[in-house]
Amino acid sequence: MSRRRDGPVETPLLSVRDLRTRIRTDGGWLHAVDGVSFDVDRGETVCLVGESGSGKSVTCESLTGLVPQPPAEVSADAVEFDGESVIDRSATELRSIRGRRIAHVFQNPQSALDPVYAVGEQVTESIRIHEDVSRSAARGRAVDLLRRVGIPRARERLDSYPHEFSGGMQQRLAIAVALAGDPDLLIADEPTTAVDVTVQARLLDLFRSIVGDGTSILLVTHDLRVVAAVADRVLVMYGGTIVERGPVEAVFGEPSHPYTQALFDSYGETDGPSIDERTARGEIPADGCRFRAECPHAIDECAGGAQPPFHRVSGAAAHAASCVHYGADGDPSPIRENATSPMDSRAERESEGEIAESSSTATPNAEGEPR
Amino acid sequence: MPPTEDAPQFEDLDWDDIQRSKRTVTAERAALVVGVALIALVRAYQWLSAGPYLIGDLRPATVDWVFLLAATVVAAYGVIPFAKRLRRRRVSLFDALRRRPAVALSSAFVAGLLAVGVAGPALGGSPPLRFHHAFHPPVGFASTVPPQECLGVETGGAFDRVCHGTWEYPLGTNKRGHPLGFLLIAGARTAAYVTVISAAFIVPLAAAVGVVAGIRGGVVDDLLSAYVDVQLCIPALLLYFIGYAYYGPSLLLLLATFGLLSWGGIARLVRSEVIQRRGEGYVLVARSLGASGAYVARRHIIPNSTNTLVPAVFQLLALFVLIEAGVAFLGFHEVGTYSWGSTISESSNAAIAGQLQERAEQPAYKIWWASTLPAAALTATLVAFKTLGDGVRDALDPRGDRS
Numbered sequence: 046m047s048r049r050r051d052g053p054v055e056t057p058l059l060s061v062r063d064l065r066t067r068i069r070t071d072g073g074w075l076h077a078v079d080g081v082s083f084d085v086d087r088g089e090t091v092c093l094v095g096e097s098g099s100g101k102s103v104t105c106e107s108l109t110g111l112v113p114q115p116p117a118e119v120s121a122d123a124v125e126f127d128g129e130s131v132i133d134r135s136a137t138e139l140r141s142i143r144g145r146r147i148a149h150v151f152q153n154p155q156s157a158l159d160p161v162y163a164v165g166e167q168v169t170e171s172i173r174i175h176e177d178v179s180r181s182a183a184r185g186r187a188v189d190l191l192r193r194v195g196i197p198r199a200r201e202r203l204d205s206y207p208h209e210f211s212g213g214m215q216q217r218l219a220i221a222v223a224l225a226g227d228p229d230l231l232i233a234d235e236p237t238t239a240v241d242v243t244v245q246a247r248l249l250d251l252f253r254s255i256v257g258d259g260t261s262i263l264l265v266t267h268d269l270r271v272v273a274a275v276a277d278r279v280l281v282m283y284g285g286t287i288v289e290r291g292p293v294e295a296v297f298g299e300p301s302h303p304y305t306q307a308l309f310d311s312y313g314e315t316d317g318p319s320i321d322e323r324t325a326r327g328e329i330p331a332d333g334c335r336f337r338a339e340c341p342h343a344i345d346e347c348a349g350g351a352q353p354p355f356h357r358v359s360g361a362a363a364h365a366a367s368c369v370h371y372g373a374d375g376d377p378s379p380i381r382e383n384a385t386s387p388m389d390s391r392a393e394r395e396s397e398g399e400i401a402e403s404s405s406t407a408t409p410n411a412e413g414e415p416r
Numbered sequence: 417m418p419p420t421e422d423a424p425q426f427e428d429l430d431w432d433d434i435q436r437s438k439r440t441v442t443a444e445r446a447a448l449v450v451g452v453a454l455i456a457l458v459r460a461y462q463w464l465s466a467g468p469y470l471i472g473d474l475r476p477a478t479v480d481w482v483f484l485l486a487a488t489v490v491a492a493y494g495v496i497p498f499a500k501r502l503r504r505r506r507v508s509l510f511d512a513l514r515r516r517p518a519v520a521l522s523s524a525f526v527a528g529l530l531a532v533g534v535a536g537p538a539l540g541g542s543p544p545l546r547f548h549h550a551f552h553p554p555v556g557f558a559s560t561v562p563p564q565e566c567l568g569v570e571t572g573g574a575f576d577r578v579c580h581g582t583w584e585y586p587l588g589t590n591k592r593g594h595p596l597g598f599l600l601i602a603g604a605r606t607a608a609y610v611t612v613i614s615a616a617f618i619v620p621l622a623a624a625v626g627v628v629a630g631i632r633g634g635v636v637d638d639l640l641s642a643y644v645d646v647q648l649c650i651p652a653l654l655l656y657f658i659g660y661a662y663y664g665p666s667l668l669l670l671l672a673t674f675g676l677l678s679w680g681g682i683a684r685l686v687r688s689e690v691i692q693r694r695g696e697g698y699v700l701v702a703r704s705l706g707a708s709g710a711y712v713a714r715r716h717i718i719p720n721s722t723n724t725l726v727p728a729v730f731q732l733l734a735l736f737v738l739i740e741a742g743v744a745f746l747g748f749h750e751v752g753t754y755s756w757g758s759t760i761s762e763s764s765n766a767a768i769a770g771q772l773q774e775r776a777e778q779p780a781y782k783i784w785w786a787s788t789l790p791a792a793a794l795t796a797t798l799v800a801f802k803t804l805g806d807g808v809r810d811a812l813d814p815r816g817d818r819s
Contacts, residue, residue, distance in 0.1 A: 111704055144705035151704075156697030160815060161501075161719045171705040206814040222701060 056128050057084035058261050059108070059147075059230055063122040066100075066107045069115060076331060077103040077117075079285035080352060085230065090252070090262045092272045092293070095282035096308065101265045104282070105232045109147050110139045127229065144171035148223035152235040154215035157222070158207035164191075164218050165203030171226035190221040194251060213244030220251065224260075231255065234265045249274045269309065273297065278363070281305045284335030286352050291364030301358040302366040304336040334368065342370060443500070444492045451488030455481065479668050483609050486616035487534060494615070501719075501812060512811060519807030522800040529797065532601055533608025546593030554588040554596070554785050555581035561782050563589070588785040590762060594754075596789050602754035603790055607797055609667065610740045611733040614675045619729055622679040626686025627713050631694060641687070644680040652677040656743070665750045670743060674736060682728050689721040696720070722812050730805025734798045741794055756790035763787040 066078040078100045085091045093101045106112045107119045109131070124132040131142060143149075148171070151157050158167055166173075168190045169183040184203060191199035194217040207215060216236060223231055233252070237245040245268075252275050256262055266272060272279055272293060279296045281289040281304065289302040300306045329335050330348070337347035346369045347353070356371035358364055370376060459481060502509055513520040552567065553559035559579045562570070568582035581588065587596035629640040656673040663669055693699065694717065702712050718725075741757030743749060749758050763786030780787055 109704070111700070140706040140708060142706070143703070144707075149701070149704035151697055151700060153697055157701050159698040159702075159716050159720065161716075161812075163814075170702065170707075174702065174705050174707045174711055208815050219701065222705070226705065 056125075058087045058089075058127060059085040059263070060123065060125040061108070061121065062124075064104065064107060064119070064124065065121065066103050066112060066117055066119045068103075068112075068117045076285055078107060079331075079335075081282075081285070081287055083280050083287060083290065085261050085263055087229075087261055088256060088259050089277045090256050090264060090275050091278045091280060092276035093263065093265045093280045093282055094267060094269065094272055094308070096267060099282045100285040101267075101282055102234050105149070105234050105263065105265055108232065109143050109149075110134075110136070111143075111149070144174060144226040144228070146226075146228055147230045147232060148226055148228035150216075150220050150223045150231065150233040150236045153239050154212055154219050155239070157219040158215060160207055163204045163206055164210070167207075168218060168221045169225050170222060186225070190225055191218075193224060194218070194221040195247070196221075213240050213247065216240055216244070216248060217251065220248075220255075224255070228260060230261045230263065232263045232265075235267070236264070237266065237268065237271055245271070246274075269297075281308065284329040286335050286367065288334075288336060288368070289358075289364075289366040290355070291359070295359050295364035299359045299364070301364070301371065302336075302368050303340045303342050305366070307339070344369070443496050447496055448488060448492040451492065452485070455484050455488065479609065482668065483533065483613055486613040487530075489616040490612055494619075498808070498812070509811075516807060516810075518803050519810075522803040522807065525796060525800040526804050529604050529608050529800075530612065532604040533612060543594055543598055546589075547591075549585070549589055549593035550591045551783050551786075552579065552585040552589040552593075553581045554789075555583060555586050557581050557588075557785070559588075559783070563593070587789060590759065590783075590786045592762075596759075596785060599754050599759045600756070600789060600793050603756035603759060603793060604797075606667070606740065606744075606753055606755045607737045610671060610736050611801070613671050614678075614736050615729065615733055617671075617675045618679040618682065618732065619725075622682035622729075623686055623718065623725065625679075626683040627690055627717065629683070630687040630690025631709060631713055631717070633691075637687070641684070644683050647677055648680040650677055653739075653743070657748070660748055665748055667740075667750055667753060670740060670749075671736075674739060678732065678736075682725070682732060685724050685728050686721055689724050690717050693717045693720050719812075723809055726809045726812065727802075727805040730801045730808070734801035737794070737797055737801070756794045759790040760787045760794075 061084070062082045064078055064081045065076070067074045067076045069075075081100070081104055083091070093104065095101050103112060103117075107117075107121075108124060110119065112119060119132070121132045123130060126142065126146065131139065134142070158164065165184060165187040168187045172183065172186065187203055188199045191202065196202060196214060196217055202210075207218070210218065216239070220231075220233075220236070223233075236252075237248050240248065249271060252262060252264070256275075262275075264271070264275065276293040279289075279291060279293050280287050281296070281302065283304045289296060289300070289305045296305065297309075300309050328338060330338055332351070333349050334340070334343075334347040334353050337343040340347070353367045353369045354372070355365035355367050358366045358371050462476070513523070548564040549567070550563050551559055551561045552563055557580070558571075559581075560576070562577045562579035566577070566579035566582075567584045568580040570577060570579055572578040585595045585597075587600070589595055590599065625640055625644065629637040652674045655677065656670055659666075659669045659673060690713075696716075699712055699716055702716055707715075740749075741755055741760070744753075744755035744757030745761040747758070747761065749755055763780055763783055
């Protein structure tokens with residue numbers, strides 16, 4: 046099937062450089078996103094992982110101007126989508142990109158659908174928003190969409206209301222809503238968090254098939270199983286900055302930034318000291334390395350100035366961490382000893398698939414390293 | 417070829433094609449345009465024709481034209497969208513009404529009221545004064561205050577005559593000899609005018625102010641809310657009396673003062689509802705799909721606010737009927753219009769300050785029908801409006817039809 050995905054191959058679909066979003070609060074400016082740069086290639090799934098409050102969602106909503114401004118302010122050196130800058134667009138121009146080119150899926154499926162309308166009307170909303178279409182044309186499109194996301198008996202269920210669907214089905218519907226405008230990039234903000242594990246597995250299959258159709262996905266999650274299942278590349282976020290990035294096998298096999306290691310440890314059941322013992326929870330600093338207050342390897346060079354530059358950390362060319370220890374003068378060996386892959390920290394991960402197997406072979410055998 | 421379940425066909429969208437199919441004619445707009453055009457035509461005909469009468473002895477006044485315009489607006493933007501939303505339901509209107517007889521009864525009553533309002537001008541002016549027919553009791557009852565000329569069966573002696581009801585005046589007559597049946601229908605017409613005109617005026621105003629304040633927030637919200645608060649402090653009745661001092665009694669003046677000053681409460685309700693809805697996931701989804709603020713308000717926020725808006729509006733309309741009856745009871749109504757309030761007032765023997773009428777000649781209990789029947793009609797109207805308000809709210813909520 047011929048699709049509109051034939052842009053210049055060398056430029057990434059989405060290219061973000063130094064994105065900053067600050068939000069005015071009663072206590073001054075809150076720097077929710079503080080200099081984030083990344084690319085999403087065509088037909089690629091990029092996962093943004095990190096703990097709650099690390100700025101993942103704000104990053105996504107800043108891209109298309111969904112963050113309410115004011116109180117927020119978004120600035121960036123560049124946000125280019127399909128070769129065109131979107132950061133300096135007017136509100137109207139941004140609206141014409143949303144839905145048609147970049148679509149969002151949000152965390153909570155129960156509230157994502159308007160209870161007043163039958164689902165058949167809602168899934169075609171992105172077409173309806175931009176133009177009025179005839180009812181029969183919209184219904185035909187809606188049936189295709191419901192089938193696309195795997196809703197059985199699509200034609201009969203067009204006239205059902207959202208409350209008549211289960212949570213998993215509602216999330217499929219929300220994805221159908223996002224897909225209606227035939228977007229090039231799907232930004233999914235924790236789409237599997239509110240559903241149970243079985244449903245989650247089916248949704249991940251759906252995401253894989255969406256990527257198979259040529260749509261790129263930027264997936265926000267804090268669930269590393271989701272990352273392992275669908276991601277091509279991983280971005281690890283902490284305190285509004287990206288601290289580590291790279292192909293999923295490299296990052297999972299050799300987590301290099303101290304924060305990434307802590308994050309992966311917190312997921313696995315390790316025999317060693319818990320993350321609370323290894324790290325000290327403190328205020329996140331606003332300069333230098335944001336993780337230094339909690340980092341067991343923090344040194345004086347971590348403080349002050351901009352975020353540490355990215356250094357290549359492993360065999361994979363694109364795998365880099367924003368940590369001074371990986372620089373020319375640093376010695377990363379004490380950090381490397383802590384590397385715990387989430388893949389082999391749990392036996393059940395073995396069954397997840399080939400990614401798990403390939404990463405476990407690449408992992409240094411250093412699970413639960415005591416300090 | 418239609419897509420199969422196994423291999424869903426997923427066509428590309430042609431946005432240009434969609435662009436062309438944008439519709440400008442909707443049922444609502446068509447109804448509004450046709451209605452207004454018809455009214456304008458008839459108005460022009462009346463203006464051009466020689467006499468003051470339109471057809472026969474029909475002689476519409478300004479308030480009648482205002483009512484017809486308001487009815488057109490309510491039909492176009494109230495009834496048609498409501499019907500559209502009901503049509504998409506799987507539960508039919510008939511089944512829904514059968515399950516709730518109170519709502520069915522109320523909607524029949526309100527429909528009758530509005531029909532009387534529309535057909536009202538055809539009733540013509542007042543029936544002639546027949547003082548010699550005053551105080552006929554309703555059929556099946558007897559009166560110890562007999563009319564000079566009793567049309568029914570008369571019993572008793574010359575000094576204690578008892579007049580029985582007659583089919584000439586099935587609901588009896590008041591002291592002017594006006595049949596109660598006529599007075600009830602004329603009062604229903606006034607009630608219909610009050611509700612329809614204020615609905616057409618208040619709902620758009622309150623909804624617009626509430627939605628704008630709720631969606632924009634910030635300074636706009638502060639200003640609008642402060643204005644509404646100030647406005648709610650001004651007693652509308654006082655303003656009506658001031659206007660009364662200048663222009664004399666007028667139903668339009670009453671509706672204008674109460675309409676202008678009473679929408680604040682609903683605007684506040686809508687505002688708080690909108691602020692809640694604004695944070696809902698589907699609003700964010702709509703925005704993420706490229707919806708404008710106006711689209712989100714029209715398509716998501718207002719339909720989801722009807723749960724509070726609709727019952728509040730119906731309640732306010734019922735209250736307006738009561739206020740108009742109260743003002744008429746006090747005697748500050750137009751002499752030519754018959755309100756339920758004025759009919760009750762004329763039958764009571766209380767001396768009312770500021771009223772031209774003398775004390776009623778008879779104690780009220782002896783001529784109970786002249787006050788009880790309009791009071792019952794008033795009560796029925798209030799109950800019907802409130803019940804119908806709840807019924808409409810439930811009908812608009814798809815979560816209600818678990819059948």
